[in-house]
Amino acid sequence: MLALLQRVKYAEVKVEDRIVGRGDEGLLAFVGIETDDTEAKARRLVERILNYRMFPDENDHLNLSLRQLEGDLVLVSQFTLAADTSRGNRASFDSAMNPDDAQVLFSRFVEIAKAAYPKVATGEFGADMKVSLLNDGPVTFLLKI
Secondary structure, eight states: OEEEEEEEEEEEEEETTEEEEEESSEEEEEEEOBTTOOHHHHHHHHHHHHHOOOEEOTTSOEEEOHHHHTOEEEEEEOGGGGOBOSSSSSOBOTTBOOHHHHHHHHHHHHHHHHHHOSOEEEOOTTSOEEEEEEEEEEEEEEEEO
């Protein structure tokens, strides 16, 4: 499982001009699911996202986590994170989980996140989403479980 984390001042997800998810200061996490991913990996990734130190402390060092900041978390499924870009000029998605199974695992991932943290919003799996954000820093990390 992969998560591209962006520290944001806000993030908003629209589907057909309808806001489906929105968060203020916190994290936007684009989540990619690969063929060998499991619920155990989903649990581990949720904990890493919530505890990853991406926010400045009083000395301006990245020592605070989303939990410590009590910021918002916006989760967006993004199968293109699982792309193999090592050859040629077109990505291969062989390592991405098939959409039906990925939807089940992403839904479970969201449930796990919501059970662990009260401020979670999401996009809409498989939809043509328009994501707006104000990246803070910019601070962006790629986590892989």
